[in-house]
Amino acid sequence: MNELILIKYGEIALKGLNKNAFEDVLLKNIRWRLRDLGTFRLRRAQSTVYLEPADPPAFDFDEAIDRLTKIFGIASLSRALVVEKSMEAVRREICGYLDAQLQAARTFKVETRRSDKQFPLKSPAISAEAGGVILSQYPHLRVDVHNPDLIVNVEIRDFGAYIHAGSIPGAGGMPVSSSGRAMILISGGLDSPVAAYMMAKRGLALDAIHFVSPPYTSDRALQKVETLCEKLVPYTGSIKFHCVPFTAIQEAIREHCPEELFTVIMRRLMMKVAEKIAREREINALVTGESLAQVASQTLDALYCTDNSTDLVVLRPLIGMDKTEIIRIAYQIGTYETSILPYEDCCTVFTPRHPRTRPKLRFVEQAEQSFDFAPLIEEAVRDTECRTITL
Amino acid sequence: MEIYLDNCATTRVCPEAAEACMRAMTVDYGNPASLHRKGMEAEALVTDARREAARILNCEPDCILFTGGATESNNLAILGAAAAYPRAGKTVVTTAVEHPSVSRTIDALEERGCTVKRVVPRPGGNFDPQDFLDAVDGDTFLLSMMMVNNEIGTVLPLAAVIPALKRRFPRLLVHVDAVQGFAKYPLNLKRLEIDLLSFSGHKLYAPKGVGGLYVRRGVRLKPVLYGGGQEKGLRSGTQPVELIAAMGAALALCEQNRAAWQAHYAALNARLREGLARLDRMPVNSPENGAPHLLNFSVLGVPSEIMLHFLESREISVSSGSACARGEKSAVLAAYGLPDERVKSALRVSFSRETTPEEIDALLAALAEGAARFRKMTRA
Structure with missing residues (x-):
């Protein structure tokens, strides 16, 4: 039995002359994600990638499909049987291949797509013939074209005819790294992992930057963020993880700036550190998990102050989302359980009792003048530790 | 060390x-x-x-x-x-x-x-x-x-x-x-x-x-x-x-050394209590007649976890409450009727047969240093 996976892409198919470049990235990502599952060939034609294992019976299709559903740029997948491009072959193989599904169903229909227009029969005729064969072998089945339990698919394509029982939705979006690279500020909370997921979905490869303030934050808090990155990797691919020692900067803000501006100044200094590290890596965009009005540092005035500290593009994919929507995605991508672990809150010593919700940039900049943060920023950048989080 | x-x-x-x-x-x-x-x-x-x-x-x-x-x-x-x-x-x-x-x-x-x-x-x-x-x-x-x-x-x-x-x-x-x-x-x-x-x-x-x-x-x-x-x-x-x-x-x-070790713990306990009394705002939460091998006290104004991680940076391992309550505020300390401020800043130090008086002194020095640094940050 000769099985393969048909991988169909969505948005890439709409691209013009640079479509090839997007396809190349997608194929590269697929190869990387499935690299330990044995040898296989990837062929592309007609907005479809054909994943053909060298040894189909030994190939772990379930695992492969599970991984493929997390690769951005894929609209849908089907595990299919390849047969010779003749009606004879379709008639012979169709019942055997889909036996389990046909047994379980009570109603069905056959859908045919004939992209090879050389094939002598037209789609409705192919469906009718295949349906006839099935009905003759499974007397319990009825045809229902409106709401069938099972849709039997026959695809007549360039390289052969394919039989399958429907497709699984893919992750959608654009292949990771086809849009370039950005740096996500990741804290360990619920929002930033979701933000990372969403930007990866639009084709960004990611660096992650995390700020640690020992002893105000613990090794466990850092471990938690690393775990979150590990959970993101199936979607985002390898993540370059930068860990910035931030204690000295936080203590200096605490000592030299007004309490109610602590958070906004801290955010600005984080952006400055991130920008320096991003520039070294030729990255032009930062990503944050901010959502408008969620907390004091995420009001429009506060975001204006934050943005003013960097020249990079700041992407905020969650800006218009409610917490419940964010939590739903966190659940779905599996970061929720880790995000709610309680280690982060030892940083609360610094949180002002009454943060300024509408900080004015002029006053914030003035407050920052009271201390020369530049050497501390340099030091933080210099002492940043970097490692790659991968599968 | x-x-x-x-x-x-x-x-x-x-x-x-x-x-x-x-x-x-x-x-x-x-x-x-x-x-x-x-x-x-x-x-x-x-x-x-x-x-x-x-x-x-x-x-x-x-x-x-x-x-x-x-x-x-x-x-x-x-x-x-x-x-x-x-x-x-x-x-x-x-x-x-x-x-x-x-x-x-x-x-x-x-x-x-x-x-x-x-x-x-x-x-x-x-x-x-x-x-x-x-x-x-x-x-x-x-x-x-x-x-x-x-x-x-x-x-x-x-x-x-x-x-x-x-x-x-x-x-x-x-x-x-x-x-x-x-x-x-x-x-x-x-x-x-x-x-x-x-x-x-x-x-x-x-x-x-x-x-x-x-x-x-x-x-x-x-x-x-x-x-x-x-x-x-x-x-x-x-x-x-x-x-x-x-x-x-x-x-x-343990049985062979029971009396000697209890005396050893008691000496360490007394040393720690005396040291804490000399430091600023570090009240002991353990009762006077408590078991000698442990001592619970609070560093007022410094949340337990921060002091714990600071001590960790000095290679000193202590506990905030009990190890089972990782990260959570101790309900047991609250049951003892300790005020919230003390519960939040409580540390538990417990000795072994190998603990030395010098280690207690090192702990006391680190506590003094940490308290000075973190109380300033928390404005406590």
């Missing part, structure tokens, strides 16, 4: 125990249930360890069951007694400061319909025996009280409570979670009339994963785990001979 001051969480295994463990894994590695000689040699190790534990408790060796640790002993004692005496009454009396392996097990009984009374400590951190005498009534089938509290070191008044209650209610079952007191204080079970007593190996220089339960003769329990019927059918599963042998070796050492 590594300074480990969290010995109530666990201790470093002593060389004698490590050696016994190694030997049981590589030489006497038989299954004690096997009929051949290899099995009998392994069984002999288990028997020796049983004798050692019995000697400490002044009881017959066949009253000692080995378990996978004190959590398991506590579950077996409480759930096993509840199941074995279904008609004995519906009330359980316990304290508000038990370890979760007792308190949550009793919570489970409460969910099944038992009435639970929880005795609270008096101001100052000690228990009044009268409170237990008042709480227990004719419907009470089980009293479960710890011997020494694991967070602040209160020594509970077992001798003033248990015989008095037993005289009034001869059928009352008494369970004692003795993890923090076993092999530290003398225990004469012939006189104390305790029915069930749990202990753990790894707090006493033995490896993790082994503990025991004393079951008085004539007391029935239903097993929690079913299987091959080891340990009188109450703890099925092949005995971990290497862990049991290691615990036996560690217990022998």
Whole structure:
């Protein structure tokens, strides 16, 4: 039995002359994600990638499909049987291949797509013939074209005819790294992992930057963020993880700036550190998990102050989302359980009792003048530790 | 230099125990249930360890069951007694400061319909025996009280409570979670009339994963785990001979050095108390007459976790509350009536046989340094 996976892409198919470049990235990502599952060939034609294992019976299709559903740029997948491009072959193989599904169903229909227009029969005729064969072998089945339990698919394509029982939705979006690279500020909370997921979905490869303030934050808090990155990797691919020692900067803000501006100044200094590290890596965009009005540092005035500290593009994919929507995605991508672990809150010593919700940039900049943060920023950048989080 | 001051969480295994463990894994590695000689040699190790534990408790060796640790002993004692005496009454009396392996097990009984009374400590951190005498009534089938509290070191008044209650209610079952007191204080079970007593190996220089339960003769329990019927059918599963042998070796050492080590802990405790008194706003939460091997105090104005991680950066390991409550505020400290400010900044320091006075001095110096730095940050 000769099985393969048909991988169909969505948005890439709409691209013009640079479509090839997007396809190349997608194929590269697929190869990387499935690299330990044995040898296989990837062929592309007609907005479809054909994943053909060298040894189909030994190939772990379930695992492969599970991984493929997390690769951005894929609209849908089907595990299919390849047969010779003749009606004879379709008639012979169709019942055997889909036996389990046909047994379980009570109603069905056959859908045919004939992209090879050389094939002598037209789609409705192919469906009718295949349906006839099935009905003759499974007397319990009825045809229902409106709401069938099972849709039997026959695809007549360039390289052969394919039989399958429907497709699984893919992750959608654009292949990771086809849009370039950005740096996500990741804290360990619920929002930033979701933000990372969403930007990866639009084709960004990611660096992650995390700020640690020992002893105000613990090794466990850092471990938690690393775990979150590990959970993101199936979607985002390898993540370059930068860990910035931030204690000295936080203590200096605490000592030299007004309490109610602590958070906004801290955010600005984080952006400055991130920008320096991003520039070294030729990255032009930062990503944050901010959502408008969620907390004091995420009001429009506060975001204006934050943005003013960097020249990079700041992407905020969650800006218009409610917490419940964010939590739903966190659940779905599996970061929720880790995000709610309680280690982060030892940083609360610094949180002002009454943060300024509408900080004015002029006053914030003035407050920052009271201390020369530049050497501390340099030091933080210099002492940043970097490692790659991968599968 | 590594300074480990969290010995109530666990201790470093002593060389004698490590050696016994190694030997049981590589030489006497038989299954004690096997009929051949290899099995009998392994069984002999288990028997020796049983004798050692019995000697400490002044009881017959066949009253000692080995378990996978004190959590398991506590579950077996409480759930096993509840199941074995279904008609004995519906009330359980316990304290508000038990370890979760007792308190949550009793919570489970409460969910099944038992009435639970929880005795609270008096101001100052000690228990009044009268409170237990008042709480227990004719419907009470089980009293479960710890011997020494694991967070602040209160020594509970077992001798003033248990015989008095037993005289009034001869059928009352008494369970004692003795993890923090076993092999530290003398225990004469012939006189104390305790029915069930749990202990753990790894707090006493033995490896993790082994503990025991004393079951008085004539007391029935239903097993929690079913299987091959080891340990009188109450703890099925092949005995971990290497862990049991290691615990036996560690217990022998504890018994030999009991008085000397208690004196050693007391000296360290006094040194730490004196040092704290000289420092600014570091009140002691442990009662004056608490167990000497631990001391709980607060560094006011500095959340526990921050000080803990600061000390960690000086290679000093202490605990905030108990290790089981990782990251959560201690409900036990609140039950002791400590103000919130003290609960949030509480630290527990616990000594081992290897702890030195110099280590206490290093701790005190680090506390002073940390307090100065972090109180400024918190504006406390």
